[in-house]
Amino acid sequence: MLTHPSLTGRWTTLTPMVPRFNQFVYELATNEETGFRWRFGGAVPSPARFEEGLWSGVLCQFVVQGRKMGHPIGMISAYAQNLAEGHCWLGGVFSTRAQSTGMPVDAFATFIAYIFSTWNLRKIYMELPEYNAGKVQTSLGMRTNVEGRLREHFFFDGRWWDSVIFALDRTDHFSEEAVSGIRTEGG
Amino acid sequence: VKSSANEHPLRPPSRTGRWVRLDDVGPKDTEFLYRLTAELPFAFRWRNSGPLPAPGQFAAGLWSGVLEQFIVVTRENGHPVGLVAAYGASQQNRHLHVGGGLLRTTHGSGLGVDAFRLFFQHLFATWDIKKIYVPAPQFTLLGRSSRAQRIVQLEATLTKHTYSSGRFWDQHIYAVYRDQFALETRIV
Numbered sequence: 001m002l003t004h005p006s007l008t009g010r011w012t013t014l015t016p017m018v019p020r021f022n023q024f025v026y027e028l029a030t031n032e033e034t035g036f037r038w039r040f041g042g043a044v045p046s047p048a049r050f051e052e053g054l055w056s057g058v059l060c061q062f063v064v065q066g067r068k069m070g071h072p073i074g075m076i077s078a079y080a081q082n083l084a085e086g087h088c089w090l091g092g093v094f095s096t097r098a099q100s101t102g103m104p105v106d107a108f109a110t111f112i113a114y115i116f117s118t119w120n121l122r123k124i125y126m127e128l129p130e131y132n133a134g135k136v137q138t139s140l141g142m143r144t145n146v147e148g149r150l151r152e153h154f155f156f157d158g159r160w161w162d163s164v165i166f167a168l169d170r171t172d173h174f175s176e177e178a179v180s181g182i183r184t185e186g187g
Numbered sequence: 188v189k190s191s192a193n194e195h196p197l198r199p200p201s202r203t204g205r206w207v208r209l210d211d212v213g214p215k216d217t218e219f220l221y222r223l224t225a226e227l228p229f230a231f232r233w234r235n236s237g238p239l240p241a242p243g244q245f246a247a248g249l250w251s252g253v254l255e256q257f258i259v260v261t262r263e264n265g266h267p268v269g270l271v272a273a274y275g276a277s278q279q280n281r282h283l284h285v286g287g288g289l290l291r292t293t294h295g296s297g298l299g300v301d302a303f304r305l306f307f308q309h310l311f312a313t314w315d316i317k318k319i320y321v322p323a324p325q326f327t328l329l330g331r332s333s334r335a336q337r338i339v340q341l342e343a344t345l346t347k348h349t350y351s352s353g354r355f356w357d358q359h360i361y362a363v364y365r366d367q368f369a370l371e372t373r374i375v
Contacts, residue, residue: 081236085236125345147345148342148344149342150320154277154280
């Protein structure tokens with residue numbers, strides 16, 4: 001039986017990024033505590049330039065909303081996809097107040113299931129700063145393979161940090177049954 | 188204090204090596220680059236991850252995301268044999284990526300080593316970067332020789348990442364650091 005991939009998790013909902021969210025996303029991208037992780041690396045682009053580049057190289061992306069609160073708490077994005085070879089990259093950024101909750105992980109789990117369910121991808125890569133990598137890997141509760149560590153890859157808060165690349169492999173955890181299981185549990 | 192032209196601090200880095208020269212890319216090169224990309228699709232996946240685009244579209248995208256690129260020509264007869272390109276530059280984080288390739292007929296001739304050495308030398312001299320990334324499929328020869336291993340550091344292996352010749356291959360991401368490159372090649 002055909003089941004549509006769910007965009008609703010236990011605590012969060014993934015909502016299409018329509019223009020009414022542009023202001024929220026712009027603030028997220030330029031905020032001093034979250035902006036450095038984005039493609040602009042802490043710089044503040046003009047709103048026009050920001051909107052112009054928002055969908056560049058993106059496979060799909062959503063605004064994350066808390067189910068209880070109903071307001072946006074972050075954004076999640078699959079990008080740099082290579083559908084011929086079956087992989088893409090995954091990224092997300094969340095407001096400071098959401099970061100210490102389980103909501104980002106809930107959103108990632110929903111999104112990962114959605115991606116594997118919707119596209120015939122073999123691998124999803126994530127690139128995380130070293131201070132965050134272990135925490136995210138543990139929180140996701142999924143098998144992840146560390147495939148690289150780019151030494152002193154980015155500069156933030158007065159020092160250089162490594163960037164850790166890890167991969168989620170479809171065959172490890174995302175059989176059709178597993179994807180369905182995540183959807184059921186999330187929904 | 189007298190100084191010769193060779194010692195002038197603003198003298199641009201040489202783009203002429205032992206076997207090859209790095210020439211500017213112009214409209215005349217589009218046909219060659221199209222042929223090169225068709226011959227070595229895996230070397231240009233950073234630019235064309237899907238099917239090879241139509242020639243007009245290919246030409247329009249030649250500079251997208253590119254910081255600098257040069258045609259590799261032989262000193263012997265000036266024929267184009269390859270391309271070297273720097274892309275994905277992060278000025279904030281002082282790194283960039285290098286890609287490119289040379290025609291299969293040149294493989295094993297030393298032309299590729301000469302071209303990439305010149306290009307790294309040019310990039311380190313021109314831009315204040317500390318690190319150059321070189322993504323390469325596992326079947327390429329990069330990082331095999333003992334000298335190369337002193338210059339390039341393997342920092343990532345994306346398993347079964349790229350498809351070529353009927354199977355998946357790992358994708359290596361090597362890094363070349365300014366200090367190490369200078370030490371090994373005796374240049375600044």
